[in-house]
Amino acid sequence: MPKLLSILINNVTCQVAPGTTVAAAMLLAQQPSRISVDGDPRVALCGMGICFECRAVVNGTSHRRTCQMLCEDNMTVETNS
Amino acid sequence: MRAEVLVIGAGPAGIAAATAAAENGCKVIVLDDNVTAGGQIWRGATVDSANTQDVAKQRAMERLQRSGAQVLNGRSVFSADASGTVQTLQETASGNVVEQFHFEKLVLATGARERFLPFPGWTLPGVFGAGGLQALVKGGYSVAGKKIVVAGTGPLLLAVATHLAEDGAVISSVLEQATLAQLAPFAASLWTHPAKLVQGARFRVKLWKTPYRAGCWVIEAIAGSGQTLASVRVTDGTRTWTEPCDLLACGYHLVPNTEIAAFLGCAFRESFVQVDSAQRTSLPNVFCAGEPAGIAGLEAALVQGEIAGLACAGRSHASLQRRSAAERAFGDRMEKAFALRAELRSLPRPDTIVCRCEDVPFARLQGHQGWTDAKLQTRCGMGPCQGRICGPAIEQLLGWRPVSIRQPLFPVPLQAFCFPDASENNTTELIKEKA
Amino acid sequence: MKCFDVLIIGAGIVGSAVARECALLGWRVGVIEGGTPAGAATAAGMGHVVVMDDSAAQLALTAFSRSLWRAESTKFPKSVEYEGRGTIWVAADEEEMAEVGTRQKVYEEAGIAASLLTAAELAKQEPNLRHGLAGGLLVPDDGVVYPPAAAAFYLAEAKRLGAEVFYARALSASHKQVRLSDGTELTADRIVLAVGTECDLLPALPIQKRKGHLIITDRYPNFLHHQLVELGYLKSAHKVTDDSVAFNIQPRQTGQLLLGSSRQYGNEQPEAEAEMLRRMIDRAKQYMPALEKLSVLRVWTGFRAATADKLPLIGPAAGLSEDSSLWLAAGFEGLGITNAPGAARLLVDGMLGRESAIDATSYLPIRLTEPARLAHA
16 A cells, blocks of 8 residues: 555644545545635535635645645645635 | 647547547647546546556557657646647646647647536535536545435436445435436437446446436535535425435536637637537637537547547548537437426525625626626626636526636636747746745 | 706716716716626726826826715725725835935825835835835825726616616717617717717717736735835836836735736737736736736736826817717726716816816816817927
């Protein structure tokens, strides 16, 4: 079994298998990817880079589409608010 | 970078086009915005993938690789002009890379996305697109042990339900909005498409305990404690009931990705890019294959892609025309079978969000002169998805057709616009983010 | 045939403001819009409510009109997004800093609050500006507004007071008669052309199109606090021949950033141009390097309705047309949003023969007619 990757999602360390998208990791960690304009939690909808509901803060950069991005070791991910 | 034939999209249509053009001596580059080639239907396809069960997929990938066509993944096209350039953005952990590609001929094989129709509760965490949830599971999200309702319309629903069941989910029901009477002629026609029947048999094996209810649809997603999904309200038009579930996978068939074609100025036939028998658009050096030219599924995408690739290479495609016509006819039957029922247009309540990017509720969209007026006054469709989700929904709800497509075709960092002018004879340029 | 006291052609922000002003008098008002209300120059513009001192007449009108915006700011619906953000004119070097001092005196004499910012104060106000800038001039009472919603507010007010809106193109408008594309014929004592850059109804209008590009980003709350404009903006805006760009950035209430600006004459193509965008962004990055990472949602262009002396045409069309029923509210170039309420007031004053709060002669269309220009020369 390949070595698990360690990523930080909203300050909690999570272990994921290589090949996992950041959007999938956020769902596994039960964290919303973004907080909507009116303050509601949202998660990925389309899973294919179209809807932008999965955008989150990745390594300090906000509005990244997480469903199109693979997890990397030591990545930090936060809910986009 | 220069290509005789530049293909946008590495799904079945793009793969077929690239293979045909490259096998006939063209220098071919394929651009795709996903992490790996295969498109949505063949998501995750690689030559050496051990769990690749679909033989057709593996064969197509191997043949593509042998053809010499170069496939570049992770590239989102954000700018294009018909005179021969396309600009892409590649986002990597270490920075953004902007690339410019020059082409003689362009094949648009941009595929389709799910259609979403707003209903109360559809923005709750736990509500996904049908293909959307499948894609997320392929991306590593496990649904093992979760109770899932699969709903909406289209042939995708069964494929999704099967895939989710294979991942360990408990599919409590599959709800198809089309009636059995609507579906029957389409189902009967599948006898002429044995490959599709084999797939159907696989669904049966996996889902033998799951009720498949035609003529039923979800009218509301209901939250439990906290802001996550607990159950859905379902109706068959006369009776309404509640089905508890952890997740809802709901999508209303497909809408074509035609933004690049529209931006280039290709002529349209209703919602689709207009093409001739060689898959040529109204622009002489631009071709289009697969779903953007008419939703007709995998086989149509393959044959249209091959025709486009041969046409780009100046080869005859006469022998493929019969197959192509048959697949188009299949698409027409499919369209009839999964035509949307009128009741779906009255699902949103005044406070139901229609534009998820800007949180614009249904009530605010009413009373405007049209799309442009509504956009200006409510910001509907002005968020990062650029109307790709709310646009097709609004077309159903209010009858407004989408309006102008603007740059960038996808949100990009400001620096992406600083790429040197096309007139300077550049190949590949790297613009690295500063730490 | 329906009769009105006044028919206004064009439901952009200027036409809508004029409609409300007329409706407030109790007049029978008709508004004619052939496209999308507020869908042309109003939609394309930034929504910066700003005092500009290019000339004494420009200073007088922008200051007057800004005072009307501010007086009403608490009455607007939320959608108008009026915010008293203030403008900072950014000085890049000591030479520009000297100009800041001169400018402050001009503002002071006109009774407009403006304070000098040192380099350190500027950095504190806007931490995302690069280090090493010389300072700036803060004009705290300038504002930011969402123009399509402001225009819609004026139009809704006019309708509430009895105005009627016709959604059709005006095919002809002269001698108290207006004919619409849907066959409707209307009549009115006065016809106001508030047509932005569309001069078909009166080809003699001395208006040139001046193309501009704008860029809007995704939401980045607190990245920016004031509207920032480089001090060289006036120089750039002045150029009549060359294409020019200047750093001009606005914080929207949504947290989005609106980035400008470009000016081009003799280019009527609506497409965004890669070269102009690149020059705009390069310019902006010289002031705010952190911008380059921000996500862009959309780029668009628009056309400013420019006049030869950079002042609008407010008043009777005399000199441009022998039709005494024709009035103009046009040619606002880049200040249509700022000047809309002021222009509406001046136009109605003119119709009533009433004295205005400021001297309105500088804006009379007759000044740009051939005899007037010859006399001036």
